[in-house]
Amino acid sequence: MIVIMQPRADENKIKAVVNRLDKAGFQIHLSQGVEQTIIGAIGDKTRMGDLALEAMQGVERIVPILQPYKLASRAFKEQDTIIQIDDITIGGEQIHIMAGPCAVESREQLFEAADIVKAAGATLLRGGAFKPRTSPYAFQGLEEQGLKYLAEARERTGLKIVTEVMDANTLPMVAEYADILQIGTRNMQNFFLLREVAKMDKPVLLKRGSSATIEEWLMAAEYIMAGGNYNVILCERGIRTYENYTRNTLDLSAIPVVKHLSHLPVIVDPSHALGKWKFVPPMAAAAVTAGADGLLIEVHPNPSEALCDGPQSLTPENFQALMKDLGKIADAVGRRMG
Amino acid sequence: MIVIMQPRADENKIKAVVNRLDKAGFQIHLSQGVEQTIIGAIGDKTRMGDLALEAMQGVERIVPILQPYKLASRAFKEQDTIIQIDDITIGGEQIHIMAGPCAVESREQLFEAADIVKAAGATLLRGGAFKPRTSPYAFQGLEEQGLKYLAEARERTGLKIVTEVMDANTLPMVAEYADILQIGTRNMQNFFLLREVAKMDKPVLLKRGSSATIEEWLMAAEYIMAGGNYNVILCERGIRTYENYTRNTLDLSAIPVVKHLSHLPVIVDPSHALGKWKFVPPMAAAAVTAGADGLLIEVHPNPSEALCDGPQSLTPENFQALMKDLGKIADAVGRRMG
């Protein structure tokens, strides 16, 4: 880290900072310019946060040099992480499509959706049994019954199951049925929950918080990895900006940036980002072009009857057309559909 | 709600929308212009979210007319909500200062801080026993031991205790010690936790999510109120913007806006919003001027030794000076310090 002292900070203040860094085991380089003194400190980056240097007298600001995450960084592990779920590999050459309804509404609805997405080429089935709705008056999910339907749909189609876990108490139940545990955007910094999923032996799909920087997102992954679970899949799902024609702004540049900073696989959820089904296909294709390892897409047998997020769900026909287009894009970028 | 049909949407599509609204019990007004048809629907606003009208053919967009929250709205309850904690009243004429360290670090540190803020005029003591740190390698709090120190500090000084609750499992423990249960910014939309605090008979201090709109914030309050706990104190703590000289951008206009839309009390946390102690005093005073019912302020006996958020903590001297200034401001705006 680099400590930038205020212009004209006196000797005593500089010494106090140097002493604290020295006691904490940092190696120190002092640059005393005419206008300002700069202190370079090299050492254990994970201790930096607790030093409170910015509260010391004469300190103007601190510039961290190293990233605050370690296990999630490309520097720690150079090769791409590839996550294996039976015969499915996420993060390698293949691109996997996780599709299905926003919420599990009934056995019939889920089976119909599962058959459709399977036939069109998806390899995983998405569907929420617990729904984190912004209104307390909206449909909140079928809970365990929904999970059972998901397991039956897996039995029926062979599709793996991705479903959201919302708190520590229901985690064991969800983990019993799911193949991938999804952490929703609102829980990206629910550190209690992150610590619990870290103890499970199931891969975790970690959605980016709607106002999380890429660094904070990687720090959330670090929480899970530091707890022992290295199988983290990052999912970009749009960030909040002033633009309000789309629900959020899909930050596709996060894909190459994360791949530069980290070894973890990255997938994209264009449905939640955009909020309008019409814009999902071009953005899904663009995500694959930008390097996404997979997509999370909402498909509903009949979007206008959906209990949740109908406006952003693709019809079966639109999903089939998209899958064909994705095949061409995958070819063009030298990958293949999973 | 108003349904705006696409230009040239045909009769069948219009009828289909009208039929669905009719079945759902809405009263309908049809305006057929030359270019566009507009359908006004009056009825139970809480059912609106589940209708998926935007997914129907021919529908361009939906404009909600009524606010999606009810219990939290000024329309539902015209008088200001005043929350009573023994002899303290929040939301009335008095302005209450909740001050103390970011984290409870030790018995000595907490007692020293409590004595200081009590002497300067604070009526509540803040201090975290569980700390939601962005890094898994940072100090995570003293947990139950911290709560016990808080209770001892209350015994010693008479200050009421505000402390954060981070998940449903530790909620009963926190509720045993706290006078006000704080929901942190990252948990504003942790709906499982909101439902649990809704069952407690303690007031809840609900921080605004760092990227939450005012409407979403009031919807989170609605969750708690719909669960039976009407004693919600809203806390503005800065929103995330592109400006990065301050940690967040303190949205003081949220105070008069919330007071216009809702009857709930509003307090402000300038320490977290700004991230630099130097800017806390003027913004604390501005918050009171703008109508805040209280302030949450970080004070540490020795900020440069703090294990958490030292750079934004006031020294005892700075806090005393601020309290004097706040007294003058309270006078000027016709209120008085609690």
Add this chain to the structure above:
Amino acid sequence: MIVIMQPRADENKIKAVVNRLDKAGFQIHLSQGVEQTIIGAIGDKTRMGDLALEAMQGVERIVPILQPYKLASRAFKEQDTIIQIDDITIGGEQIHIMAGPCAVESREQLFEAADIVKAAGATLLRGGAFKPRTSPYAFQGLEEQGLKYLAEARERTGLKIVTEVMDANTLPMVAEYADILQIGTRNMQNFFLLREVAKMDKPVLLKRGSSATIEEWLMAAEYIMAGGNYNVILCERGIRTYENYTRNTLDLSAIPVVKHLSHLPVIVDPSHALGKWKFVPPMAAAAVTAGADGLLIEVHPNPSEALCDGPQSLTPENFQALMKDLGKIADAVGRRMG
């Protein structure tokens, strides 16, 4: 437009609003619910802004129904606008690459850059003669000499010239040399300048303001079109968000959204959006996948010697590799490189 009255607004206030709308020639539909009255008004949308209805007593808010732009809207003109510059067509099947250095630095540098981008397949040459630098101490461009070099480079290579015009006084000079007049992001709402370029018979490349909504961007295009120049090319170049690893957040969803709302061609400038050359190729390819009609890309013979924006410029080798990849993507999406 729809006027939503406050709950319990009395008859006189409702009448006053109705009268004003009536006098302004609007056709009126009144919906009186139990809780709220809603007034639908159908008429000339361009007059709406001057009515100041929101300042009338009893009015809660105004909801515009129609878009505030007309000439730029898809409703006004259903077919895509195709802009012809000699043998180049922008907005049709072809994808055109506008490449070159940020700033014209010297005859040699420009010629070298022009030869490189021509050889790799670009059809237009970009290069700034006037540079809107944020620092008054930075290189400000070669001005007319730079324009002359651009014209010479056109002579030499056949590439058409895109260059920025920064104010009304230098517009005639720039128009003498340029094939496309670029309006920079900071001038998107410089309405005096928009009115002047509206009078020219050259196509205008209109960059999106870094904090402009899509609607404001289309309103800026409307200014140019209302002044008589229908040849507007929209250019997405990243919007400002809290994410700061990339310079801006490239909003690729703006491409399908603009194509839905408008008939104008859309191109993308990934170089300025990202600020780091490494991320330009994947995002350039993603932009074409999402439907862009062209790209604006910074290429410099030697980026680390560039006087402006070196960090985001591609080397000749990287640009050549990108052009090959773009060819494959264009095939995959059923278009072809111009």
Add this chain to the structure above:
Amino acid sequence: MIVIMQPRADENKIKAVVNRLDKAGFQIHLSQGVEQTIIGAIGDKTRMGDLALEAMQGVERIVPILQPYKLASRAFKEQDTIIQIDDITIGGEQIHIMAGPCAVESREQLFEAADIVKAAGATLLRGGAFKPRTSPYAFQGLEEQGLKYLAEARERTGLKIVTEVMDANTLPMVAEYADILQIGTRNMQNFFLLREVAKMDKPVLLKRGSSATIEEWLMAAEYIMAGGNYNVILCERGIRTYENYTRNTLDLSAIPVVKHLSHLPVIVDPSHALGKWKFVPPMAAAAVTAGADGLLIEVHPNPSEALCDGPQSLTPENFQALMKDLGKIADAVGRRMG
């Protein structure tokens, strides 16, 4: 500045950077850690932007140490700048209110507004003769006739005149009538215009761009100062965020931050920031509490008849009440109304 090299950047790359810095006259400090090399460079900050170091091989990123502005910085001039306009001093103990209509609509309207604001205690009259409207179909201002009315109103009331200048061509005309030249938010980075106002001998009121960082805003002030005009008044007017209940988010923390970084006076325009008159009074008072040197407030004799921005204009009664409240606040913070 500090150059952070990539982990494992080899000797040659480090040498190349050192050589370039050395040639540019920088003094160099090299810190070679186990993981990363860091190069400190001390020298002329204004040359930094042109070095393109981030484009050099092996360079990870550049951290600027010194602020990029000089004349506007508190380091350059420690005392507050006080701007004198006859008997009015802006930036000292006094707080000045600049009030009036958004647009000059007619002689009668302006005189009425001027009489009202004068009687209530304002010292400057605001009013636009050129209006930068987002719609080409909206009222665009009375132009020179409007300026003449402003001059007559000054004659009549003694109020000084603040009015916006929108381009270089009309600048001499505006300067003939105005006492303070206002640069609007959309022109904050219109560098051609900044250079022109730099040559005038009138104070400049520089509004913050709606998505400008504080640093960019100070850089815009630097443009004007570098051109010879040191009388710059900064005006905070709200920044664009995702919150849309208010038109913009008024960033009051910008006041103490700018006063920390710069010696220039700062005023606040709550009317444009909020967009709703109801929230103007509390935020105007909060701005003065936070340290503002003045306010720019829209007042209209009859807001619901205004041709521009009626919904955010105060009525005469509301303005009078606000002025009384501001007097009390000024007392409380140890200042006095100008």
